Amino acid sequence: MTTPTADFLATVPLLSGLERSELLRFGELTREKFYPRGSVILFENDPGDSLFVVREGRVKVVLIGEDGREVILGVLSVGDHFGELALIDDRPRSAHVIAMEDSNLLVLRRDDFRRRVESSPTVAWSLLMELSRRLRRADDKIGGLVLLDVPGRIARLLLDLSEEARNPTIEKALTHQTIAQMIGASRETVSRAMKEFQDAHWVTVERRRITLADRAALEQRAQARL
Amino acid sequence: MTTPTADFLATVPLLSGLERSELLRFGELTREKFYPRGSVILFENDPGDSLFVVREGRVKVVLIGEDGREVILGVLSVGDHFGELALIDDRPRSAHVIAMEDSNLLVLRRDDFRRRVESSPTVAWSLLMELSRRLRRADDKIGGLVLLDVPGRIARLLLDLSEEARNPTIEKALTHQTIAQMIGASRETVSRAMKEFQDAHWVTVERRRITLADRAALEQRAQARL
DNA sequence: CCTTTCCTGTGATGGTCGTCACCCCACGCC
């Protein structure tokens, strides 16, 4: 459990395309660390010197306002990684990362990371792909925040999540509170909007599993103003 | 004017750190193209096969909703570049780009771009730095949209712009309309907020030059809730 | 120079959504 198998590493998008021998080398540079649910993995404004890969569990990337309100920039699951920005540009952490469940993370130190990136065009290119993907998502999110009302943003989020899961049913536990923080809304408003979606038979909900029943209607709603 | 001087290329962040000879090679791969004010340089959802560098003028990156409302994701000036996302991940353009002024752009084709990135770790690293910077900005913007009210978002924008210009005075023409689209607000609300800022002597405005008179107060305002 | 377009200022009005204040329910834990 302390040395990640090459099998796991091969599933990490960042490392896809690497030879098995390279994956093993990678594994050796890595430490595994456990974070219990709720613990803070890294703080905004910390100097950052590590890259993290989620081996088990789920973590959230959040901004926290002075008044304590949280904005969730992203939820990362097994195979996702975070913390590379600070390693690339040597600037402080741009957000907090908090474990949503008990999680095991692989930790890679700055120097090892940089050496890997500089010596392997494949890794560098994967990184560029990943950052591009995130940038597109971020811009999308900005568009959604400006152009859509709360129900529209929820519809979008649901469509995104189900697409990500390649499945019309979203299994993972997402509380209204969490959804609210992901789309910039209040818990109550999310509650009301979800109720409307159910009444309209666009989605069905059973003990925290959300199934999209009428994808077309949701898509409509997610673009009503976009 | 058709072959960019190495002097200009040296000022482009993407290419900083390259040898003069490399810059010249780069210049040869490049075509220059003129876009009059208001013309659309590229459309969302187009397949993209070029990278653009702003040689002269200014362009805006925008999302356009079905109802025609515009969200400005960014304003790019001399030395900035755009269009690399589609070249990296082979996905369609994520936004429109429109010339705000008569502009001259350097155009670099996909294959030449890729070859440069793959053969030069320096360029690859610069690209990573640039994407990191944008990602931080995007996340910041998301935080601002969720956590700040309109005056707060304006205060932030003004601080950002003056920092970018390394100058308490923002010279470039920004209409209220443009500001509104950058922060996700209406033109009227921006108008009223700017008036308040002037009445409070936080900024002074003279024929489209905005000077920050009380930076501390603005910073306060930009974090009141963040 | 004059006309047309673009930019700004300001009032009135209403909708969306955040906030507050409760409620109940499910579940895990002692």
Place this chain on the structure above:
DNA sequence: GGCGTGGGGTGACGACCATCACAGGAAAGG
């Protein structure tokens, strides 16, 4: 089994801000 905590549902109220409707003034272009 009680009990506490976290999640969900709902009503009332008000704030913020988009929208509509003008009006005046600068600027751009013939």
